Amino acid sequence: MSSHPDAAVHPEATGPAKSLVLKHSAEQPLKIYAGWFCPFVQRVWLALEEKQIPYQYIEVNPYHKPQSLLALNPRGLVPTIACPVHDGSTQTSKPLYESTVILEYLEEAYPDHTPRLLPSDPYNRAKARIWVDYVTSRIIPAFHRFLQFQGDEDPATGLEKARREFLNHLKEWAREMHSDGPFFLGEQITLPDLVLAPWAIRLWVFDEFKSGGLGIPAEGEGGEDEAIWSRWRKWLAAVEGRRSVRETMSEKEYYLPIYKRYADNVAQSELAKATRSGRGVP
Numbered sequence: 001m002s003s004h005p006d007a008a009v010h011p012e013a014t015g016p017a018k019s020l021v022l023k024h025s026a027e028q029p030l031k032i033y034a035g036w037f038c039p040f041v042q043r044v045w046l047a048l049e050e051k052q053i054p055y056q057y058i059e060v061n062p063y064h065k066p067q068s069l070l071a072l073n074p075r076g077l078v079p080t081i082a083c084p085v086h087d088g089s090t091q092t093s094k095p096l097y098e099s100t101v102i103l104e105y106l107e108e109a110y111p112d113h114t115p116r117l118l119p120s121d122p123y124n125r126a127k128a129r130i131w132v133d134y135v136t137s138r139i140i141p142a143f144h145r146f147l148q149f150q151g152d153e154d155p156a157t158g159l160e161k162a163r164r165e166f167l168n169h170l171k172e173w174a175r176e177m178h179s180d181g182p183f184f185l186g187e188q189i190t191l192p193d194l195v196l197a198p199w200a201i202r203l204w205v206f207d208e209f210k211s212g213g214l215g216i217p218a219e220g221e222g223g224e225d226e227a228i229w230s231r232w233r234k235w236l237a238a239v240e241g242r243r244s245v246r247e248t249m250s251e252k253e254y255y256l257p258i259y260k261r262y263a264d265n266v267a268q269s270e271l272a273k274a275t276r277s278g279r280g281v282p
């Protein structure tokens, strides 16, 4: 089999994430098969760190799928986890995948680990899930349509439209935030924050690669949207300052070639292809 066109990613985490990987390289019943660069992985990694759940970090290249990954997840996507399962007196493990499913699993399987990442009240919990889903079904596809956009700058059809649609989704999400925050539901970090954080801290890709840049107005320049962008900035500052977020990040120079392939729309990952075909996320 010829090698995947996206397989040339740097083989391991760098910077702060490298230290964290080293701290979690020893054998543990719960294992996460991860790619250091992957925002879906980072969602789960953030939850493990927030909740201080013991885990073993196993780096795999999902564009060069090793048998160890395919045996657990036939689609060969990261994150994939191996969950400890007690079968009588023996301990075995069973696989799980899909970042949001894994997040829910961790919340239920480790009830004594705080912070709780969903509200205790059923209505509020359901409501939080709506905004978790909004990130996956609206914000991320719009992020990738904007990032992978090729073509003109026509305000009605071009890059400007892709940018506006992305920013409108961010604003709609931000409008639902707790008024003081700083996090989505208030003082505590919860799932809506964790599912968006990996993309929020990668917003520099638009200034780096797209003509006209990201386009979120600078402080005081948001016009009628100033209040909502101000709330967004407060949220983003809280997320960027969070230990779990800082410690799961690698050095920017290693993300650059990966995101350049998306910005040039030549990436062949399932995510890139799903964006091109209008399917959203893989």
Ligand SMILES: N[C@@H](CCC(=O)N[C@@H](CS)C(=O)NCC(=O)O)C(=O)O
Pocket: 035, 037, 038, 039, 040, 041, 062, 063, 076, 077, 078, 079, 097, 098, 099, 100, 268, 269, 270, 271, 281, 282
């Ligand atoms: N829906 C999945 C998406 C995971 C995903 O797309 N991961 C990427 C890396 S960021 C991957 O494994 N790509 C391999 C491929 O495209 O073949 C989730 O939420 O976990």
